[in-house]
Structure formats: structure tokens, C-alpha cells
Amino acid sequence: MSSKFIIDLDLLDVNQPIADIEAIRELNPQRHEMEQLTAILYEDTDKKACAALKKITEDEFWCRGHMPGMPLMPGVIMLEAVAQLSSYFTQKHDLLGADMVGFGGVDDVRFRGLVTPGDDLILMVHLLKSRRGRMCIAAFQGVVNGNLVLEGRLRGIPIPISAVEEQLARRNSTSGS
Structure with missing residues (x-):
């Protein structure tokens, strides 16, 4: 991955967002502690x-458990945040034609810095490839105070909501017997 940023940081104003948490919730299903x-x-x-x-x-x-007295944002949570950003963009522009986009995998991930309470983590994605109904691939970066802390590629896949609902229904019907 290049150390060049996907988006010029001068174009980003944390005080003038184009969408707030409510707009994100319209497209992303995560709630409570999983909203990243x-x-x-x-x-x-x-x-x-x-x-x-x-x-x-x-x-x-x-923060309480990772790690006591030295809270460091877990890499897996950073990846979840990037996946949510990719999902938001993909869903907003109907790039996969799916009711829901899920995490399909990550490649070439590098953690290059620490993320701690008080930081503003800027996440960026650049969609490299999208095959409707199949998969999308995006390059991503995370930046804190102008420093690259995270980079890699992720894959998003359509989640078949009806199949998930059927599987849960089957599981619930067998656990109740």
C-alpha cells in the first residue's frame, strides 16, 4: 500500500460532516456498542x-479490558469500523444490489500506529472493484493526527437476510423441543 492518503485530509472537516449517526443508521444495521x-x-x-x-x-x-491502564483500540474493531464505512458507501449507492453487506475478508492489513481514547480516527475507503450480487473490494486507510495508523484491503459480500432468518428460525425451533 502507498503511504499517500486515499483522500486529501484538507478536504475533510470533522466539524462539518455530510451525514450524522442517524443517516448512517438508515443504511447500516449495527447498533449500540457495535456502531463504529x-x-x-x-x-x-x-x-x-x-x-x-x-x-x-x-x-x-x-477500554476497560484492552488493556487495563493502557486502553488501545483493538485492530479488529478498527477493521469493523472500516467495514462499516465500506458498507455505508456500497449501500448508499446500491453497488452490490444487496439488502445487507457483510464482511467478506481482509488482505494486506498493516497496523502502523496506536489509537487511544481522545483520538479522532479518520477512516477512508476507495472502492477498487464491485461485482453486483457478488463482492466488492476496497482499499482502506485509518489516520490519526495526520499519521497513517491502519491500511489494507477488504472484501464486502452480500448477506442473504432471508437465509439468516431461516437458519435462526430452524435453530429456535430445535432448541425449543
Whole structure:
């Protein structure tokens, strides 16, 4: 991955988001402690790029245990935040034709810095490839105070909601017997 940012940081204003948490909730199903985006800061549909903010607070669910006295944002939570940003952009522009987009995998991930309470984590994705009904691939970066802390590629896949509902119904009917 290049150390060049996906989106020029000068284009991003954390005080002037283009979408707030309510707008994010219209497209992403995560709630409560699993909501990992604070606001959408930027979109470029021609370049298929998007940026978001995740304000890291001392109230994050992971602070108490990761690690006591030294809260560091877990890499897996950073990846979840990037996946949510990618899902938001994909769903907003109906790029996969899916009711829901899920995490399909990550490649070439590098953690290059620490993310701690008080930080503003800027997340950026650039959609590289999209096959309707199949998969999307996006390059991503995370930045804190102008420094690259995270980069890689992720895959998004359509989630068949009806299949998930059927599986849960089967499980519930067998556990009740």
C-alpha cells in the first residue's frame, strides 16, 4: 500500500460532516456498542471514495479490558469500523444490489500506529472493484493526527437476510423441543 492518503485530509472537516449517526443508521444495521462510525465526512462518487470519523472516547466498550491502564483500540474493531464505512458507501449507492453487506475478508492489513481514547480516527475507503450480487473490494486507510495508523484491503459480500432468518428460525425451533 502507498503511504499517500486515499483522500486529501484538507478536504475533510470533522466539524462539518455530510451525514450524522442517524443517516448512517438508515443504511447500516449495527447498533449500540457495535456502531463504529460517528459521522461521514466526505464522498466522491466518481472516484468511489468515502471518508468517516470515529471519535474514540473513554466510554468505548473495549477500554476497560484492552488493556487495563493502557486502553488501545483493538485492530479488529478498527477493521469493523472500516467495514462499516465500506458498507455505508456500497449501500448508499446500491453497488452490490444487496439488502445487507457483510464482511467478506481482509488482505494486506498493516497496523502502523496506536489509537487511544481522545483520538479522532479518520477512516477512508476507495472502492477498487464491485461485482453486483457478488463482492466488492476496497482499499482502506485509518489516520490519526495526520499519521497513517491502519491500511489494507477488504472484501464486502452480500448477506442473504432471508437465509439468516431461516437458519435462526430452524435453530429456535430445535432448541425449543
